[in-house]
Amino acid sequence: MxxxxxxxxxxxxxxxxxxxxxxxADYKKFTRQFGAILSIGDFTRIFWERREGGSPKIPKGIELAFAEPRDAFEAQVKQMIDEAREAELGRIDERIAIQQTKIAEAEAALQKRVTKKSQEIIRVANNRIAAERLKAEKLQRTEPADDDxxxxxxxxxxxxxxxxxxxxxxxxxxxxxxxxxxxxxxxxxxxxxxxxxxxxxxxxxxxxxxxxxxxxxxxxxxxxxxxxxxxxxxxxxxxxxxxxxxxxxxxxxxxxxxxxxxxxxxxxxxxxxxxxxxxxxxxxxxxxxxxxxxxxxxxxxxxxxxxxxxxxxxxxxxxxxxxxxxxxxxxxxx
Missing domain, CATH: 3.90.1680.10 (SOS response associated peptidase-like)
Structure with a gap:
């Protein structure tokens, strides 16, 4: 088509x-209700994609369902989730560092002459840093939330x-x-x-x-x-x-x-x-x-x-x- x-x-x-x-979001509910099993390959693939820098939007609830793996298959998925999280946290640190550099340069420029451009650079950079830190907090959170x-x-x-x-x-x-x-x-x-x-x-x-x-x-x-x-x-x-x-x-x-x-x-x-x-x-x-x-x-x-x-x-x-x-x-x- x-x-x-x-x-x-x-x-x-x-x-x-x-x-x-x-x-x-917890696949075990399907197991209890219908006797369904987990598609290991498909789960590991989407978290591998995230680990490698992709951006699949995966609800936190799906991740938390593997927090305490019951067998080797669930442990395999959890390992990929953990690796994806650590890789993304590293990328967040890099993005924050870039914004902090922009702030330092703009502040140095302000010492010489006050301009709206430098002030705007600082404002935008601080907002981006705040957004990245919120992402990091969500990645590291282990307690469930209502909208997970x-x-x-x-x-x-x-x-x-x-x-x-x-x-x-x-x-x-x-x-x-x-x-x-x-x-x-x-x-x-x-x-x-x-x-x-x-x-x-x-x-x-x-x-x-x-x-x-x-x-x-x-x-x-x-x-x-x-x-x-x-x-x-x-x-x-x-x-x-x-x-x-x-x-x-x-x-x-x-x-x-x-x-x-x-x-x-x-x-x-x-x-x-x-x-x-x-x-x-x-x-x-x-x-x-x-x-x-x-x-x-x-x-x-x-x-x-x-x-x-x-x-x-x-x-x-x-x-x-x-x-x-x-x-x-x-x-x-x-």
Whole structure:
């Protein structure tokens, strides 16, 4: 598929569904619930990429799940996490040193003549140093925080798939790079973290019926227009303002979110990435001003969803149609 053939998907986080979610970041939950095993190679690969200077966005919760390895496989992943952290801390120190040099030079220049340019150099450098130190603190933190398991488009999430008849948990980027796409295509159409149900047989036809997975979440978040939320029109001269809402199933049960995924490669780079399937909004979501809702399939359909028959897409359609409707309570996110 070329980028010109891409159509019908959401293209901006502010208008799309689902733009953020709190996920199961600890793969052991999948083990307990479904008997799934860990994809060692895929986990070590993304942390190897970070160690070598890449920038995969990996939620802290995924890392913390390996803090106390239970076997040699988990120890292998933890070693790569530790090496990636130390390598990044070294790069942070280097970036801070560069900014400190800029400050020293600007301060020396100020001793000769006060200029706005030198003052601005110092201000910007101090801000960059503060930002780098925050990154270092997060890398070194070992205690969990409330948002450690939250993802946004471009972040990595955990996806359960079936390979050779066995359920496996893989880390995948929450933004799918479709078959045939280049990196440039992806940048031109960044909304592929969601797959509209009504375009599964067109935009997503090379994945629907072939590459199915499950992502599990406890909450999802949406950005809506304040005037839409208040169910009113914009007043004269009023500019639209957005607000963030947090949605939680009233039942307290996790959401089993069906995803489509793809193992993309250009012969050099490899990328596992996915998209959550969305549908028309649940009534309570529509009332808040949003026009899509992620699909939440019934637990009894998980096995069938993970082992699709591309010659029987009707069976997959039935799974998506017979979705759960738990009633999503909402609150304004902090």
């Amino acid at each position: 070329t980028v010109a053939q891409y159509s019908g998907e959401e293209s901006s986080a502010g208008a799309a569904m689902c733009y953020s979610a709190q996920i199961w 398991d939250r993802i946004w488009p471009g972040d990595y999430t955990l996806v359960m798939v079936v390979e050779d008849g066995r359920k496996i948990v893989k880390p995948m980027r929450y933004q799918c790079r479709l078959p045939g796409w280049t990196v440039a295509d992806e940048k031109a159409k960044p909304g592929t973290y969601n797959a509209r149900r009504d375009s599964l047989r067109s935009v997503w036809k090379r994945l629907y019926g072939y590459h199915h997975g499950i992502m599990v979440a406890t909450h999802f978040y949406e950005s809506v227009g304040r005037h839409d939320y208040e169910q009113r029109a914009l007043s004269g001269g009023e500019r639209p303002k957005s607000m963030e809402l947090e949605f939680t199933p009233q039942t307290g049960e996790p959401l089993y979110i069906p995803v489509l995924w793809y193992a993309w490669t250009d012969g050099i780079e490899e990328l596992l990435s996915c998209a959550a399937i969305t549908d028309d909004p649940e009534p309570e979501v529509a009332l808040t001003g949003h026009d899509r809702t992620i699909i939440n399939i019934k637990p009894e359909y998980v096995d069938a969803w993970l082992s699709p028959d591309p010659k029987n897409l009707a069976a997959m359609d039935e799974i998506l149609e017979d979705k759960r409707h738990p009633f999503y309570e909402h609150k304004v996110a902090a």
